[in-house]
Amino acid sequence: MxxxxxxxxxxxxxxxxxxxxxxxxxxxxxxxxxxxxxxxPPVPAGDAVxxxxxxxxxxxxxxxxxxxxxxxxxxxxxxxxxxxxxxxxxxxEHPSHYPIYDTGWTLRPYDAEKTPFELTIGLHNQFRYTGFSRDEASDVDAAGNVRSIPNRNDFDVNRGRLVFSGYALDKDLGFYANIDYSTVASNSIQPLLTWISFRQSDALTLYMGLGKVPGTWEWQQTSRYTLGADRTLATTFFRPSISAGVWGIGKLADTLSYTVYVGNGLNTLSLQSSDLDTNFVYSALASWEPLGDFGVGFSDQEHHQDLAIRIGHGLTQTRNDSTSSDQSGAEQTVVRLSDGTRLVEPNALASGVTVNAFDVWLYTVHLGLKKQGYSFSSEVFMRWLRNIEGTGGTQLESLFDNGFYVQGGAFMIPKKLELFARGSAVTGNFGTGSEVAAGLNWHLFEQRSARLTLDLTDIRDSPAEQSRTGYVAGESGTLVRMQLWTFF
Structure with missing residues (x-):
């Protein structure tokens, strides 16, 4: 053992x-x-075993x-x-990609040179309560039509966005697809903004697809970054819309930025080629930030320690003609008179005459200031409608409309609770419409990704109408909006 x-x-x-x-x-x-x-057999005794x-x-x-x-x-x-x-x-082998959260869920390559593809998926949602108490049940427009003015008391998803973005084949070849869903638009689900981009340098990135005609500052900024619940009444009246086209965005210096755009028209989002005239829209917007980066939006959520200034202007021009069937296209219907009447409405400018062609010239100037949680922004609009033609070859007089907005905000709790006030107005040959508003923004996580907004607006003779903003042409009364914007 x-x-x-x-x-x-x-x-x-x-x-x-x-x-x-x-x-x-x-x-x-x-x-x-x-x-x-x-x-x-037994072993004999005496033998060793x-x-x-x-x-x-x-x-x-x-x-x-x-x-x-x-x-x-x-x-x-x-x-x-x-x-x-x-x-x-x-x-x-090492996996080619890894998931990470970066302003959306991102699938990012370990080696962008070896595997040049990145995808980010984001979700934006604007849930809103709207209440409106009218002063009058109806209004009469410049064409003699009686417009009904409804009261409101409802919940809606005004804007929903499922966004896919990233790059493919090369880091400078980008893509973007924004699928819109809402309970207020005529199409509850539709592609809103889509493009392919080619970055040449900081001085130029070229885009091709469906994008915003720049036109005005508040319009060019995303609706997530408005000071109040939505864009102002004046911006809603003057701004262009969305069209297919080609555009460039870049910086000519550290402080000077620009956007230039050539597209199908002022507002051609839902139009097919058979609905279009043969005129392009041309638009440019430039801004100067002499004291450093101004940041996005209008609130000073970044809490700039030193004064930040943004100064800019924009110019947009296009010719609008009726389609071959003598029907006005969607790009013409966004143009309104200063009382809210559509320019192409029969009898709007003269009895028995319907406008079927006109030129649009829009010039805007804007100013923004931010410092230590305080902000101020303003924009002035000037629009000329020229070479107006009506049925029967009628030549009509040119029209000039102008307007503005001013707004300011102050954070009572830095980066979290902001109080704001604003006003805007539109004046033209057919009268003046205006709004005055006040409210608050509550940034839930001290950042822009989740914001609760409450505003109270007094509206007088609205010249603007747009389902997402809540304005109705000709209305006067009190508008209450409370909403939660989330984007991640």
Whole structure:
């Protein structure tokens, strides 16, 4: 027994040898073996013999020796001296992408040179309560039509956005697809903004697809960054809309930025080629930030320690003609007189005459200031409608409309609770419309990704109408909006 323990001590604790030894011992002690031993002739007295289990011991030692020799023949690492069996993990290649949250859920490559593809998926949602108490139940427009003015008390998803963005094939080849859903638009689900972009340098990135005709500052900024619940009444009246086209965005210096755009028309989002005239829209917007980065939007959510200034202007021009079927296209219907009447409404400018062609010139100037949670912004609008033609070849007089907005905000709790006030107005040949509003913004996580807004607006003779903003042409009364904007 001492020699057996010596073998174990010298060779380590090898469980295969122990197992084989136990098997051998069991075999020797089995009934068959017992019978074999019992039938063996007795050994004469006086002959030297080993103890009764000496055969078993020899067999165990032989088995141990066999196991030891087998162990020495195994590849290194398969049977360890501590009797454990090691299984080496197979070598696999590094995955090409990894998920991360970066203003949306992003699938990002480990090596952008080897695998040039990145995808970010974001979700934006604007949930709003709207209440409106009218002063009058109806209004009469410049064409003599009676317009019904409804009261409101409802919940809506004014804007929903499922956004896919990133790059493919090369880091400078970008893509963007914005799928809109809402309960207020004529199309509850539709592509809103989509493009492919080619970055040449900081001075120029070229875009091709469906985008905003820049026109005005508040319109060019995303609706997520408005100071109040939505864009102002004046911006809603003057701004262009969305069209397919080609545009460039860049910086000519650290402080000077620009956008230039050429597209199908002033408002061609829902139009097919058969609905379009042959006139392009041309638009440019430039801004200067002489004291450093102004940031996005109008609130000083970044809490600039030093004064930040933005100064800019924009110019937009297009010709509008009726379609081949003599029906006004959607790009013409966004143009209204200063009382809210559509320019192409029959009898709007003269009895028995319907406008079917005109030129639009829009010039805007804007100013923005931010410092330590305080903000001020303003924009002035000037619009000329020229070369107006009516049915029967009638030549009509040119029209000039102008307007403005001013707004300011102050954070009572830095980066979190902001109070604001604003006003805007539109004046033209057919009267003046205006609004005055006040409210608050509560940034839930001290950032722009979740904002609760409450505003109260007094409206007088609205010249603007747009389902998402909540303005109705000709209305006067009190508008209450409470909403939650989330984007992640």
């Amino acid at each position: 001492r020699r057996k323990h010596g073998h174990f001590a010298n060779r380590g604790r090898r469980w295969p040898s122990v197992l084989l030894a136990l098997v051998a011992l069991w075999t020797y002690a089995s009934p068959a073996q017992s019978q074999q031993v019992a039938l063996t 080993d103890p009764p289990l000496s055969d078993a011991m020899r067999r165990i030692e032989q088995l141990e020796q066999t196991v030891f020799e087998l162990q020495q023949r195994q590849p290194t690492g398969m049977i360890e001296e501590d009797a454990s069996i090691c299984f080496e993990a197979p070598v696999t």
